[in-house]
Amino acid sequence: MRLACLTVPMFPLAARLRSEPDLAGTAAAVFAGNGHAARLVAATRPARTAGLCPGMTLPQARAVLPKLVARGRDEAGERAASEALLDAAERISPRVEDGGEGVVYIDLDGLHRHFPDEKELGRALIAAAKREGLSARCGIAGSKLAAHVAASLPDSPVVVPAGGEAPFLAPLPLARLAPEVDLAGTLTRWGLATVGDFAKLPASEIAGRLGEAGRALHDVARGLDPRPFLPRRPPPGFTEGMSLEWPLVTLEPFLGMAEAALERLVRRLRDHASGCVRLDVELSLDPDGQDARSLSLPAPTRDVRTLLSLVRLNLESKPPGAPVSGFSFTAHPDAPRPGQLTLFGPAEISPDRLATALAKLFALLGEGRVGSPRAVDGHRPERFALVPWAPPPAPPERRPPREGRGLLAVRVLRPPLPLEVLVEENGPVSLRTLVSEKTKGTPDLSGAVRVASGPWHLEEGWWTGEGVARDYWDVELSAGPLCRIFRDTASGDWFADGVYD
Amino acid sequence: MSALPVSLPDLPEEISRQLSRAADLAGRGATRRDALPTAVPPLDRLLPGGLPRGALVEVTGGRSSGRFSLALSVLAAATEGGEAAALVDLGDHFDPQAAAASGADLPRLLWVRPRTLKEALLSAETVLSAGVPVVVLDLGLATSKISLAKRARHDFAFLRLSRTAGAHGAALLVLSPFHVAGPAAEAVLTASGTRAGWSRSLSGGRAALPLLLGLSSRLVLERLRGRRPGAAEPLPLRVPGALSSASHHASRLPDRSDVPARRAAQE
Numbered sequence: 001m002r003l004a005c006l007t008v009p010m011f012p013l014a015a016r017l018r019s020e021p022d023l024a025g026t027a028a029a030v031f032a033g034n035g036h037a038a039r040l041v042a043a044t045r046p047a048r049t050a051g052l053c054p055g056m057t058l059p060q061a062r063a064v065l066p067k068l069v070a071r072g073r074d075e076a077g078e079r080a081a082s083e084a085l086l087d088a089a090e091r092i093s094p095r096v097e098d099g100g101e102g103v104v105y106i107d108l109d110g111l112h113r114h115f116p117d118e119k120e121l122g123r124a125l126i127a128a129a130k131r132e133g134l135s136a137r138c139g140i141a142g143s144k145l146a147a148h149v150a151a152s153l154p155d156s157p158v159v160v161p162a163g164g165e166a167p168f169l170a171p172l173p174l175a176r177l178a179p180e181v182d183l184a185g186t187l188t189r190w191g192l193a194t195v196g197d198f199a200k201l202p203a204s205e206i207a208g209r210l211g212e213a214g215r216a217l218h219d220v221a222r223g224l225d226p227r228p229f230l231p232r233r234p235p236p237g238f239t240e241g242m243s244l245e246w247p248l249v250t251l252e253p254f255l256g257m258a259e260a261a262l263e264r265l266v267r268r269l270r271d272h273a274s275g276c277v278r279l280d281v282e283l284s285l286d287p288d289g290q291d292a293r294s295l296s297l298p299a300p301t302r303d304v305r306t307l308l309s310l311v312r313l314n315l316e317s318k319p320p321g322a323p324v325s326g327f328s329f330t331a332h333p334d335a336p337r338p339g340q341l342t343l344f345g346p347a348e349i350s351p352d353r354l355a356t357a358l359a360k361l362f363a364l365l366g367e368g369r370v371g372s373p374r375a376v377d378g379h380r381p382e383r384f385a386l387v388p389w390a391p392p393p394a395p396p397e398r399r400p401p402r403e404g405r406g407l408l409a410v411r412v413l414r415p416p417l418p419l420e421v422l423v424e425e426n427g428p429v430s431l432r433t434l435v436s437e438k439t440k441g442t443p444d445l446s447g448a449v450r451v452a453s454g455p456w457h458l459e460e461g462w463w464t465g466e467g468v469a470r471d472y473w474d475v476e477l478s479a480g481p482l483c484r485i486f487r488d489t490a491s492g493d494w495f496a497d498g499v500y501d
Numbered sequence: 502m503s504a505l506p507v508s509l510p511d512l513p514e515e516i517s518r519q520l521s522r523a524a525d526l527a528g529r530g531a532t533r534r535d536a537l538p539t540a541v542p543p544l545d546r547l548l549p550g551g552l553p554r555g556a557l558v559e560v561t562g563g564r565s566s567g568r569f570s571l572a573l574s575v576l577a578a579a580t581e582g583g584e585a586a587a588l589v590d591l592g593d594h595f596d597p598q599a600a601a602a603s604g605a606d607l608p609r610l611l612w613v614r615p616r617t618l619k620e621a622l623l624s625a626e627t628v629l630s631a632g633v634p635v636v637v638l639d640l641g642l643a644t645s646k647i648s649l650a651k652r653a654r655h656d657f658a659f660l661r662l663s664r665t666a667g668a669h670g671a672a673l674l675v676l677s678p679f680h681v682a683g684p685a686a687e688a689v690l691t692a693s694g695t696r697a698g699w700s701r702s703l704s705g706g707r708a709a710l711p712l713l714l715g716l717s718s719r720l721v722l723e724r725l726r727g728r729r730p731g732a733a734e735p736l737p738l739r740v741p742g743a744l745s746s747a748s749h750h751a752s753r754l755p756d757r758s759d760v761p762a763r764r765a766a767q768e
């Protein structure tokens with residue numbers, strides 16, 4: 001079995017630079033911990049050149065470099081960068097293992113026919129990581145450990161020939177195997193400097209003198225890696241996010257950062273030929289709180305502006321209630337709808353454009369305002385159902401419309417308009433629209449009745465306890481409009497629920 | 502577009518009917534726009550062939566002028582022909598049950614329910630940009646004219662809509678109580694002179710219930726590029742389902758023979 005290892009040196013810094021690319025050319029450093037106890041984890045090249053090294057406290061680093069840009073570790077950003085690295089590897093091989101903290105193992109079986117040699121394969125992996133905004137190194141060997149060690153060497157990619165793991169590791173210092181501190185002290189006292197020196201010791205004696213940890217390390221030194229390759233399962237969603245340096249109170253700066261995260265998210269969706277059908281938004285609130293919300297889309301989309309509009313509208317309609325100190329977006333992928341063109345039938349709408357348009361409408365109007373209408377089983381005209389719109393395929397030929405149209409339709413008034421009705425022996429004789437805050441902006445249907453036809457009784461749902469009983473009338477007003485009005489037989493109130501038009 | 506001559510006898514008729522000679526293509530740009538037949542004879546006569554694709558057509562009229570019925574007929578004709586269509590319904594007046602009864606293929610229909618005029622205009626533009634070939638923008642039953650300042654903005658919005666429809670070859674029908682599209686409209690029609698049709702008869706020596714049969718109005722062509730305005734056609738609209746209001750209501754309402762008026766109508 002041949003394995004590749006992709007590692008991102010100084011991963012916490014790389015994850016931070018992925019979220020904030022502007023920091024790349026500056027003297028910046030990432031610290032772990034709080035206040036004066038914070039220790040430097042990684043720093044950019046200008047900062048390292050100025051003398052900063054891992055383990056320094058923040059005051060020490062500031063003493064060396066007063067203009068240092070200090071950042072804390074970004075858990076959400078590191079998680080997203082780790083996922084992006086796995087995505088990059090999955091573009092080359094379907095079997096990858098998450099090694100944690102910017103380390104990914106890739107199974108190379110079956111890939112050799114696609115690349116002239118393993119060096120090219122390694123270069124392709126590095127390029128894939130670069131597309132995700134991560135500078136990675138690559139090592140290729142027969143075991144995970146040898147591949148990892150190879151990936152940590154300069155002049156990447158480094159290829160260890162098949163069966164050459166032990167000779168490759170032999171000249172390297174023992175520290176490359178990262179032994180435990182006690183074990184490292186013992187080995188130093190024994191005068192062992194390289195992996196090869198340690199590998200030469202008799203295996204039968206090692207376990208007795210150094211214990212189980214020593215035996216495992218000895219196997220590793222001989223090029224034997226007992227750890228199996230554990231391919232990961234593709235996650236149900238793609239996540240991007242970051243921790244913010246300062247909690248944000250206003251929406252605009254948040255949207256600026258959200259847009260960058262959504263762009264990265266959409267790029268990953270595009271690489272998987274998917275669109276986002278649901279977006280989960282998690283906000284970390286200052287000082288200690290969480291806010292989770294889920295935005296459903298009517299069709300898979302990869303349009304960043306649409307997703308951003310959805311986030312904006314949702315946050316505007318339901319503010320989080322506290323300053324936001326971090327966020328993460330999880331996109332649930334779905335395959336875009338396939339489209340089929342016809343030669344002689346009506347042109348079909350491009351599925352991508354349709355999905356984007358539906359998402360835009362959804363963002364503009366909100367839930368329950370866009371869809372394909374369906375009639376509801378029942379008699380109340382104001383009732384309806386909306387389902388996600390997915391127009392069926394166009395017929396192979398355009399069908400001519402049926403002749404003899406010209407049916408009278410009713411404009412339904414939702415909600416029904418309250419009326420004051422004067423009734424005489426033969427029915428309503430006069431209407432007056434009752435104006436209230438609810439009916440503001442609705443048409444005025446006041447006037448004398450010229451012709452009235454009714455009553456037509458409607459009763460529905462009496463067995464549910466929420467039924468209605470109405471007496472309907474068709475009335476023509478002297479002013480012109482032809483309306484459909486009804487009297488609620490339970491309350492005796494009158495309403496207009498439609499205008500013939 | 503003329504059909505190929507019989508020099509290619511192997512082609513099935515339905516295919517050869519839709520092919521043309523190269524010589525015909527040269528003059529194609531000069532011919533009138535492709536049109537969507539609506540199967541509403543007055544409309545198909547006033548706008549030759551039907552609703553022009555790639556253009557905005559405005560239909561104005563008061564309440565009960567028949568413009569909404571006209572729009573539903575257009576949507577029914579489009580969806581029945583296998584095309585996708587969209588209704589941007591500012592007043593939330595659409596009744597899916599009635600539309601299905603009039604022949605609309607609901608799965609091919611997108612119903613957009615904006616709350617404001619601005620949302621309606623944006624929605625219509627979004628739908629047109631997506632490539633939906635038939636779009637109806639209904640501005641509802643608003644009774645007050647839009648203020649002049651707003652109107653100026655809307656003129657620009659309708660110009661955008663018209664251009665978007667042109668770019669995507671979509672037929673855009675705008676329904677409004679008064680003129681709003683301005684110069685953006687390729688054709689303007691007005692529905693007016695509405696009269697409701699009632700049946701009156703004597704039954705058993707007493708006056709029977711008047712039954713709504715339909716309404717008729719007059720569709721007047723106010724503007725169409727390349728044609729003289731003023732042409733008019735009667736627009737008769739009948740109550741769906743049957744020739745009488747009684748059977749119309751029987752199709753929509755539960756049968757209650759204990760209603761005296763209903764019984765009188767059935768006698």
